[in-house]
Amino acid sequence: MLQIGDTYSEVFSYTQDQVISFAELSGDKNPLHLDAEYAATTMFKKPIIHGILGASILSKILGMYFPGEGTIYLKQEIDFKRPMYVDCKYEAQLTVLEINKDRHTAIIETKIVDKESGKVNVLGNAHIMHKEKI
Amino acid sequence: MLQIGDTYSEVFSYTQDQVISFAELSGDKNPLHLDAEYAATTMFKKPIIHGILGASILSKILGMYFPGEGTIYLKQEIDFKRPMYVDCKYEAQLTVLEINKDRHTAIIETKIVDKESGKVNVLGNAHIMHKEKI
Numbered sequence: 152m153l154q155i156g157d158t159y160s161e162v163f164s165y166t167q168d169q170v171i172s173f174a175e176l177s178g179d180k181n182p183l184h185l186d187a188e189y190a191a192t193t194m195f196k197k198p199i200i201h202g203i204l205g206a207s208i209l210s211k212i213l214g215m216y217f218p219g220e221g222t223i224y225l226k227q228e229i230d231f232k233r234p235m236y237v238d239c240k241y242e243a244q245l246t247v248l249e250i251n252k253d254r255h256t257a258i259i260e261t262k263i264v265d266k267e268s269g270k271v272n273v274l275g276n277a278h279i280m281h282k283e284k285i
Numbered sequence: 286m287l288q289i290g291d292t293y294s295e296v297f298s299y300t301q302d303q304v305i306s307f308a309e310l311s312g313d314k315n316p317l318h319l320d321a322e323y324a325a326t327t328m329f330k331k332p333i334i335h336g337i338l339g340a341s342i343l344s345k346i347l348g349m350y351f352p353g354e355g356t357i358y359l360k361q362e363i364d365f366k367r368p369m370y371v372d373c374k375y376e377a378q379l380t381v382l383e384i385n386k387d388r389h390t391a392i393i394e395t396k397i398v399d400k401e402s403g404k405v406n407v408l409g410n411a412h413i414m415h416k417e418k419i
């Protein structure tokens with residue numbers, strides 16, 4: 152059973168190929184994600200990962216491991232605080248903040264930090280339901 | 286220039302192949318999205334689209350059309366109110382709620398409704414920055 156204070160973390164990175172795949176899948180072909188020359192003219196200097204692709208690791212962790220199969224995603228607040236780049240190591244850090252046993256729901260803090268600097272790239276809360284594990 | 290009250294809408298749907306691609310890309314292979322037999326045992330009765338994949342249409346619209354190239358995604362709050370299914374027609378409806386010209390930021394209501402029933406599947410706000418169009 153998921154408890155308040157439980158944590159889960161996972162180190163991950165995305166490749167340029169994965170960014171291209173997400174651009175194809177979503178239709179978001181904003182050159183900021185795909186075109187190094189264009190990105191060089193922006194404040195980011197190089198192509199950045201789509202925010203929603205960056206957030207996909209949260210879907211994976213919640214759906215597969217923490218709490219895993221059977222998770223129903225109710226809500227996600229997500230603050231894209233710093234850009235994420237391809238081939239950089241990030242760590243997703245999840246912490247259970249609130250549990251409602253009657254409704255089988257939980258609020259989980261979802262954070263993505265740069266593995267090297269520790270700076271926060273993504274911050275927000277996921278609201279989920281799980282009939283067996285909450 | 287983006288103005289308060291401006292709207293944009295787009296009809297879309299996702300196929301099972303796109304759901305499989307997103308499962309591969311994100312690593313979220315929760316059987317609720319992929320396995321019809323498993324999904325039949327749940328309250329959803331058939332496989333549902335990953336919430337984050339459903340939200341990807343918002344990334345596309347903001348990054349490509351409304352306001353388009355140059356959009357920087359700052360924040361997204363997203364409430365997955367009803368499940369989304371493959372091959373169903375949905376409409377993404379965006380409305381500009383707030384503009385901050387000094388910061389070049391806007392808050393845009395992001396809604397996804399079932400094209401047939403009009404029921405709301407996804408509801409939330411996107412916070413974006415665009416140096417030229419806001």
